[in-house]
Amino acid sequence: MTELRFVNNMTVELVRSMGDDKSIIQAAQVSVVGGNDGEGAKDPERFLSYLMRWRHGSPFESTAMTFRIQVPIAIAREWMRHRIGWSYNEVSGRYKVLEPVFYVPDHDRPLVNVGTSAKPELAAGDGTQEAVMLVNLNSTYGYAWSAYESMIHAGIANEVARFALPVGTMTEFYATCNARSLMAFLALRTSDAGMSHPQYEIEEAAHMLEKEFANLFPATYAAFVKHGRVAP
Amino acid sequence: MTELRFVNNMTVELVRSMGDDKSIIQAAQVSVVGGNDGEGAKDPERFLSYLMRWRHGSPFESTAMTFRIQVPIAIAREWMRHRIGWSYNEVSGRYKVLEPVFYVPDHDRPLVNVGTSAKPELAAGDGTQEAVMLVNLNSTYGYAWSAYESMIHAGIANEVARFALPVGTMTEFYATCNARSLMAFLALRTSDAGMSHPQYEIEEAAHMLEKEFANLFPATYAAFVKHGRVAP
Amino acid sequence: MTELRFVNNMTVELVRSMGDDKSIIQAAQVSVVGGNDGEGAKDPERFLSYLMRWRHGSPFESTAMTFRIQVPIAIAREWMRHRIGWSYNEVSGRYKVLEPVFYVPDHDRPLVNVGTSAKPELAAGDGTQEAVMLVNLNSTYGYAWSAYESMIHAGIANEVARFALPVGTMTEFYATCNARSLMAFLALRTSDAGMSHPQYEIEEAAHMLEKEFANLFPATYAAFVKHGRVAP
Amino acid sequence: MTELRFVNNMTVELVRSMGDDKSIIQAAQVSVVGGNDGEGAKDPERFLSYLMRWRHGSPFESTAMTFRIQVPIAIAREWMRHRIGWSYNEVSGRYKVLEPVFYVPDHDRPLVNVGTSAKPELAAGDGTQEAVMLVNLNSTYGYAWSAYESMIHAGIANEVARFALPVGTMTEFYATCNARSLMAFLALRTSDAGMSHPQYEIEEAAHMLEKEFANLFPATYAAFVKHGRVAP
Numbered sequence: 001m002t003e004l005r006f007v008n009n010m011t012v013e014l015v016r017s018m019g020d021d022k023s024i025i026q027a028a029q030v031s032v033v034g035g036n037d038g039e040g041a042k043d044p045e046r047f048l049s050y051l052m053r054w055r056h057g058s059p060f061e062s063t064a065m066t067f068r069i070q071v072p073i074a075i076a077r078e079w080m081r082h083r084i085g086w087s088y089n090e091v092s093g094r095y096k097v098l099e100p101v102f103y104v105p106d107h108d109r110p111l112v113n114v115g116t117s118a119k120p121e122l123a124a125g126d127g128t129q130e131a132v133m134l135v136n137l138n139s140t141y142g143y144a145w146s147a148y149e150s151m152i153h154a155g156i157a158n159e160v161a162r163f164a165l166p167v168g169t170m171t172e173f174y175a176t177c178n179a180r181s182l183m184a185f186l187a188l189r190t191s192d193a194g195m196s197h198p199q200y201e202i203e204e205a206a207h208m209l210e211k212e213f214a215n216l217f218p219a220t221y222a223a224f225v226k227h228g229r230v231a232p
Numbered sequence: 233m234t235e236l237r238f239v240n241n242m243t244v245e246l247v248r249s250m251g252d253d254k255s256i257i258q259a260a261q262v263s264v265v266g267g268n269d270g271e272g273a274k275d276p277e278r279f280l281s282y283l284m285r286w287r288h289g290s291p292f293e294s295t296a297m298t299f300r301i302q303v304p305i306a307i308a309r310e311w312m313r314h315r316i317g318w319s320y321n322e323v324s325g326r327y328k329v330l331e332p333v334f335y336v337p338d339h340d341r342p343l344v345n346v347g348t349s350a351k352p353e354l355a356a357g358d359g360t361q362e363a364v365m366l367v368n369l370n371s372t373y374g375y376a377w378s379a380y381e382s383m384i385h386a387g388i389a390n391e392v393a394r395f396a397l398p399v400g401t402m403t404e405f406y407a408t409c410n411a412r413s414l415m416a417f418l419a420l421r422t423s424d425a426g427m428s429h430p431q432y433e434i435e436e437a438a439h440m441l442e443k444e445f446a447n448l449f450p451a452t453y454a455a456f457v458k459h460g461r462v463a464p
Numbered sequence: 465m466t467e468l469r470f471v472n473n474m475t476v477e478l479v480r481s482m483g484d485d486k487s488i489i490q491a492a493q494v495s496v497v498g499g500n501d502g503e504g505a506k507d508p509e510r511f512l513s514y515l516m517r518w519r520h521g522s523p524f525e526s527t528a529m530t531f532r533i534q535v536p537i538a539i540a541r542e543w544m545r546h547r548i549g550w551s552y553n554e555v556s557g558r559y560k561v562l563e564p565v566f567y568v569p570d571h572d573r574p575l576v577n578v579g580t581s582a583k584p585e586l587a588a589g590d591g592t593q594e595a596v597m598l599v600n601l602n603s604t605y606g607y608a609w610s611a612y613e614s615m616i617h618a619g620i621a622n623e624v625a626r627f628a629l630p631v632g633t634m635t636e637f638y639a640t641c642n643a644r645s646l647m648a649f650l651a652l653r654t655s656d657a658g659m660s661h662p663q664y665e666i667e668e669a670a671h672m673l674e675k676e677f678a679n680l681f682p683a684t685y686a687a688f689v690k691h692g693r694v695a696p
Numbered sequence: 697m698t699e700l701r702f703v704n705n706m707t708v709e710l711v712r713s714m715g716d717d718k719s720i721i722q723a724a725q726v727s728v729v730g731g732n733d734g735e736g737a738k739d740p741e742r743f744l745s746y747l748m749r750w751r752h753g754s755p756f757e758s759t760a761m762t763f764r765i766q767v768p769i770a771i772a773r774e775w776m777r778h779r780i781g782w783s784y785n786e787v788s789g790r791y792k793v794l795e796p797v798f799y800v801p802d803h804d805r806p807l808v809n810v811g812t813s814a815k816p817e818l819a820a821g822d823g824t825q826e827a828v829m830l831v832n833l834n835s836t837y838g839y840a841w842s843a844y845e846s847m848i849h850a851g852i853a854n855e856v857a858r859f860a861l862p863v864g865t866m867t868e869f870y871a872t873c874n875a876r877s878l879m880a881f882l883a884l885r886t887s888d889a890g891m892s893h894p895q896y897e898i899e900e901a902a903h904m905l906e907k908e909f910a911n912l913f914p915a916t917y918a919a920f921v922k923h924g925r926v927a928p
Contacts, residue, residue: 015722018714018760026711027762027870031788032582054583055652055659058545061783062872064714064760066723073309074325074395081522083315084548087757087874092727093306093399094431095349103395113389117327118496119518122389132386133393136379140396143375147368154364157345157354159431161365163306163335163400164372167325174723176758176874178783188519195519199326199391247490250482250528258479259530259638263556264814286815287884287891290777293551294640296482296528298491313754316780319525319642324495350728351750406491408526410551410640420751427751538789538859541769547779557770557863558895559813567859577853581791586853596850597857600843604860607839611832618828621809621818623895625829627770627799627864628836631789663790663855 004145005099006138007170008106010201011070012208014216015174019063021048021219024179028059045219052223057232060180060220061085067175067209072103074167075201078189085181090173093162097152101170102141104134109200119197140166182213183224184231193229236377237331238370239402240338242433243302244440246448247406251295253280253451256411260291277451284455289464292412292452293317299407299441304335306399307433310421317413322405325394329384333402334373336366341432351429372398414445415456416463425461468609469563470602471634472570474665475534476672478680479638483527485512485683488643492523509683516687521696524644524684525549531639531673536567538631539665542653549645554637557626561616565634566605568598573664583661604630646677647688648695657693700841701795702834703866704802706897707766708904710912711870715759717744717915720875724755741915748919753928756876756916757781763871763905768799770863771897774885781877786869789858793848797866798837800830805896815893836862878909879920880927889925 021044028051051059071079080088091098105111111129115121125133144164151161177185189198189206198206214221224231253276260283283291303311312320323330337343343361347353357365376396383393409417421430421438430438446453456463485508492515515523535543544552555562569575575593579585589597608628615625641649653662653670662670678685688695717740724747747755767775776784787794801807807825811817821829840860847857873881885894885902894902910917920927 016714016719018712018762023712023762027785027872030764030785030868030870032791050582058783058785062762062785062870064872064874066714066719066758068726072395073399077305077309077312080309080312081320083318086315087754088313089723089726089754089758094352095728105392105395109392111388111392113391117390118514120326120389120391122391125388129386129388133383133388136383136393137395140376140379144372144398147372151365151368154361156343156357156361156365157352158349159345159352159354160337160341160343161368163304163337164369164398166376166396166398167305167401168395169399172726174726174758176723176760178760178872248482248487250480250530255480255530259553259640262532262553262636262638264559282814290551291553294530294553294638296640296642298483298487298526300494319522321491321494321522321526327496350746404494406494406526408491408528408642410528536859537773537863541773541776544773544776545784547782550779552777558816569856573856575852575856577855581854584790584853584855586855589852593850593852597847597852600847600857601860604840604843608836608862611836615829615832618825620807620821620825620829621816622813623809623816623818624801624805624807625832627768628833628862630840630860630862631769632859 002100002145002149004142005101006104006141007101008104010075010205010208011068012205012212013068014212015066015068017065017216021217023062024048024059024220027062028056045222048219049223049226052227052232055232057180060183060232061178063179063217065177065182065212065216067212068172069175069205070170070172071205072168072201073171075199075205076171076173077167078199078202079175082181082185085178087176088173091171094159097158098162098165098169100145102166103168103170104137115197121197122200137168141168179213179217179220180231182209186210187229187231190229234332234377234381236374237333238336238373239333240336242307242437242440243300244437244444245300246444247298247300249297249448253449255294256280256291256452259294260288277454280451281455281458284459284464287464289412292415292464293410295411295449297409297414297444297448299444300404301407301437302402302404303437304400304433305403307431307437308403308405309399310431310434311407314413314417317410319408320405323403326391329390330394330397330401332377334398335400335402336369347429353429354432369400373400411445411449411452412463414441418442419461419463422461466564466609466613468606469565470568470605471565472568474539474669474672475532476669476676477532478676479530479532481529481680485681487526488512488523488684491526492520509686512683513687513690516691516696519696521644524647524696525642527643527681529641529646529676529680531676532636533639533669534634534636535669536632536665537635539663539669540635540637541631542663542666543639546645546649549642551640552637555635558623561622562626562629562633564609566630567632567634568601579661585661586664601632605632643677643681643684644695646673650674651693651695654693698796698845700838701797702800702837703797704800706771706901706904707764708901708908709764710908711762711764713761713912717913719758720744720755720916723758724752741918744915745919745922748923748928751928753876756879756928757874759875759913761873761878761908761912763908764868765871765901766866766868767901768864768897769867771895771901772867772869773863774895774898775871778877778881781874783872784869787867789861790855793854794858794861794865796841798862799864799866800833811893817893818896833864837864875909875913875916876927878905882906883925883927886925
């Protein structure tokens with residue numbers, strides 16, 4: 001039998017990007033100066049802060065970023081609910097036999113909901129709870145994978161056999177977005193502004209995305225943080 | 233322990249709709265006659281066929297339909313890749329404890345891929361294959377549900393426990409679309425025109441959608457079929 | 465020569481709609497109760513306010529409204545910058561000879577910018593300014609229409625002759641949107657929340673849209689106003 | 697009085713781009729090989745042709761291009777009807793006083809519609825028609841600009857004065873798209889495949905766009921042409 005791999009981390013890797021803070025300013029300035037250099041070039045941070053403050057969102061769309069992402073299926077499902085300004089290509093469980101890689105939360109992952117069901121607020125579990133989780137996830141992953149393999153070996157099509165695989169199975173996809181759609185993602189998938197209560201795993205992934213974004217567009221990122229982490 | 237339910241059928245139920253063939257004609261005619269009655273009113277079928285033939289797509293967007301849909305998670309994932317002109321609200325595995333309802337293909341479902349991996353073409357399995365599928369899916373669903381329940385009972389949050397649940401678990405969602413985005417779905421998710429090789433289950437659901445669509449917009453539907461089942 | 469018509473008002477007419485406050489609640493509740501009646505049914509206003517407050521936007525997309533709109537071309541251009549959740553069908557200056565109907569602001573329309581160029585703030589003009597505007601707009605409309613007609617009469621194609629027509633020419637279009645995309649429009653195209661500085665004409669049209677919206681979805685509308693007129 | 701400029705050409709200038717044929721292949725291959733190099737790398741042209749042939753559209757979205765575009769307002773209006781995968785920032789007639797640059801078709805531009813109104817088919821005009829067009833467009837532009845300037849000089853706000861300006865006035869905008877949305881534009885805005893009857897000017901601009909696209913993505917472009925110039 002194939003050996004299973006259990007992972008407790010996700011991957012968000014920048015593949016390529018287009019544009020920087022200056023491209024956003026350039027796109028915004030066409031409105032007021034017809035393509036020539038204007039005010040924005042003198043004090044880029046102030047200009048970007050102005051755009052963010054007054055919700056002039058379209059200039060932030062004149063950029064692009066492609067990421068390679070590895071997360072559990074349950075998290076990919078949340079991610080792909082973002083439709084506007086996001087494009088996806090994902091590993092297909094129909095076209096290929098999937099890999100036995102499964103997500104198991106690590107020790108730091110809070111396990112108990114001390115909030116309400118509508119607004120989950122998670123706190124650390126005790127040792128027993130961690131043990132219950134580990135034994136149940138690991139054994140279910142093992143059981144499901146063994147069933148999947150049996151079906152594949154019996155000649156059953158990938159697309160049927162995969163019904164057995166848990167949503168904790170790791171998946172991989174390419175995602176292309178722009179600075180505006182990325183900020184909309186951060187606004188909903190991080191809890192930093194106190195507005196959202198995202199699942200732990202997608203927030204962890206969002207913070208990796210945020211780090212790449214801050215590197216590529218430092219002044220835009222600063223303006224985003226300054227104005228309450230709301231997408232313009 | 234909770235009793236599991238195994239189902240082999242999906243649900244696509246029309247909740248409400250807006251518009252009919254005439255509304256599409258009315259929207260299209262504003263282009264040529266400025267809102268008054270024109271040619272289209274005299275021969276609706278011919279007019280709609282003309283719009284379809286020459287890919288005048290936007291008038292078909294002046295309509296709306298909301299459906300309540302029950303399919304396995306794996307199929308919901310394919311469905312929600314449709315971003316344009318589709319809105320979704322789905323049962324949340326974070327906000328509630330899910331129901332133990334699982335998808336098991338029935339006897340008619342072809343089990344063996346006799347095509348290539350990139351273009352799957354499914355044929356009937358033999359008795360052994362069907363038995364292998366049944367025993368593996370059913371037992372994995374049972375095992376996973378039991379693990380899920382154990383974690384829930386131990387006080388572990390829904391969002392963590394759900395990692396154990398297979399993508400064959402049934403989910404439920406509301407989907408709102410328009411005649412154009414619905415036709416784009418049919419073009420990709422049915423094999424009737426020989427262009428697509430959709431998974432059996434999503435094609436079955438697509439045919440239920442198609443039936444409702446044909447009822448609501450008979451002349452539009454006839455034009456869609458006549459012109460090769462390509463969305464305008 | 466054809467007689468010109470000068471108008472100082474716009475039209476926003478509801479053609480048809482789908483859904484009400486309850487449909488939004490129904491779509492939202494599938495997340496937590498799997499399609500059955502739940503909390504929301506007991507206190508609809510509170511539930512909708514909750515959705516709005518915490519930016520749960522997707523349930524508001526399970527609705528639809530179609531409007532017939534008559535505004536000057538310059539305003540139609542601003543309107544059609546709204547891409548997400550909006551569909552359009554407009555009178556075509558290629559397919560038909562346009563009507564000689566032109567927009568002339570009425571006495572109430574503020575004429576002078578006392579703000580900055582980036583954030584226009586308009587105040588009333590004096591009598592001279594109003595006269596200058598009236599004579600210049602009216603005579604240009606007359607001149608342009610006469611040139612347009614001469615070209616049409618000489619057998620020149622509509623699509624060429626129309627280059628002469630001013631952006632003050634009235635146009636007509638059908639627009640289909642949903643409660644969420646309509647609120648996004650109101651957030652940007654009204655100044656009520658102090659965030660936007662829209663052009664007078666589009667704000668006037670937005671207020672007509674708002675009135676229809678408030679009639680169709682009273683509790684949703686109340687929640688929108690209560691939470692700062694920001695689209696969820 | 698300011699001197700007017702009459703132009704008979706448009707501008708489509710590539711500002712920056714992301715990705716190439718290989719990026720599209722890379723995104724597509726994640727589906728079948730989980731991110732590693734696969735078949736596609738060996739014969740890129742055949743692989744891209746396969747994607748195009750079977751309408752696997754999403755990999756083409758993992759790219760981006762920003763263009764600076766100068767066209768008459770009437771053509772910008774047609775352009776901005778493309779909502780999906782297109783972002784725009786345009787010169788604002790509210791925030792600035794516009795430039796007196798106007799579009800006048802050159803000698804090659806066909807002037808007479810010999811098709812139907814719904815499917816215009818343009819043929820060359822005679823000398824008289826060309827003269828009628830030139831005198832009427834030029835004089836209307838002059839009249840309208842003079843009215844515009846008078847209003848501006850009288851202190852009337854930009855946003856009011858601009859109602860006088862014809863849709864033949866040149867405008868400028870930045871547009872960001874991806875390979876898929878660009879191909880959808882070419883499919884509708886060129887007549888090469890016999891499916892569309894676009895206006896002469898937007899087809900001219902589309903061909904400039906096409907040239908840049910063919911340079912950046914030669915194998916993708918070849919596949920687009922080979923499979924009937926239909927967007928995947």
